[in-house]
Amino acid sequence: MKNLRDMTYEDMLAEITALGEKPYRAKQLYAWVYKRGVDSFDAMTDMSIPFREKLKDIYDIRGIKVLDVKTAADGTRKFLSELDDANRIESVLIPETSRLTLCVSAQAGCALGCRFCMTGAGGFMRNLRLSELVGQVFAAKSLLDPDERLTNVVLMGMGEPLSNYDNVLKFTKMLTDGQAFGLSHNKVTVSTAGLVPAMERFMEESNCSLAVSLNATTDEVRDRLMPINKKYPIDEVITALRAFQGTGKRHVTIEYVMLRDVNDSLDDGRRLALMLRGV
Ligand code: SF4
Structure with a gap:
């Protein structure tokens, strides 16, 4: 079927x-x-x-099967779902004062192997289908209280969204389509480890926002933390982000996981401030 x-x-x-x-x-x-x-x-x-x-x-009309929901004291709900082929993915509902964000997985596993990431350590299984991306939204909605409304979606869960480009693009269009989920385009954010050609394509083809997982201020450290940096070094990522920001109407978010004595020195802080000028 x-x-x-x-x-x-x-x-x-x-x-x-x-x-x-x-x-x-x-x-x-x-x-x-x-x-x-x-x-x-x-x-x-x-x-x-x-x-x-x-x-x-x-x-x-098939969805995904929620196997387990864990609710934290602050109301964050992490749910584990099973796909048709028994692969498992996680999604997270994050409540804040004025918004309720769903963090969606884009792949089962991930091929990029970032050193600080459990998903990367488990290897890559496959890209998620469109039905499995929208399935996470429907599963999240089924967990909401009657007075709750989903306001934001971020693709920051398992996997590299821009490696599943076609389905992710369809998904973001559907999220912002008034005849489907009807979110504003600035409420939908796609996070990437910095796949520069796909970032440039996304810039052309989507109005949604982009987040980049940076995590280092030198290529030497980023090469170690995120092997994808050897292919797309910091300079190229930042140049692509400047172009993205130059389009004027979209948000760029920089994600930086601070690791003690690895990327958290005062010099890192100074380099980061300089690097992000104009982004
Ligand atoms: S790209 Fe994201 S999911 Fe993949 S290994 Fe890196 S941090 Fe983990």
Whole structure:
């Protein structure tokens, strides 16, 4: 069965048209699947029963299976989910005074092997499908209290989002589409370890924000902490960020994990301040 949650509006339009149905049916279907978030064709009450039966024969609406939820004292909820092939991913709901952020995983495992990261130590399994990205949003929504509303999404969980570029781009478009999840584009942030060509492409193709995991102020230290630095050194990452910031309407976030006696000296502080001028 084809999973409708793997489809963009354009995909659904192509499917519906191929079935000989009117194009407006694709709009209805898209809204039921993403805006209203139903997982049953029987809930699609503005569509005729014969049409719904036809859909049932060809498609399904599958999510991910939440196995475990851990809630911290501050209300942060970390949930572990299982995918169809038994790979497991984590997502986190982070409540703050004026926002509620979902941190989404983009891959099962990660190939980049950053030295300070447990996901990297476990190796790479595979990219997540679109249905598994949106599945994390629906799973998070099912955990919300009635008075809670998801306000932000960050792709900072397991994996390097820009290595799963096509699905992540579709996902961010869907998150900011008024006919789907309807978040503002400055409430959606994609985090990267610094894949420069993909950052440049993202800059062209998305209005969402970017976060870069920097974690060092010299190539020597960053090479050790984040092997991807040997391919895309600090200078290239910062130059790409300046161009991104030059577009004027988007946020750039710099992530810097302080590691005692590794990247936390006064010299690091000075270099960081200089480096980030104009970013
Ligand atoms: S890119 Fe992110 S998930 Fe991958 S190893 Fe580095 S810190 Fe971990």
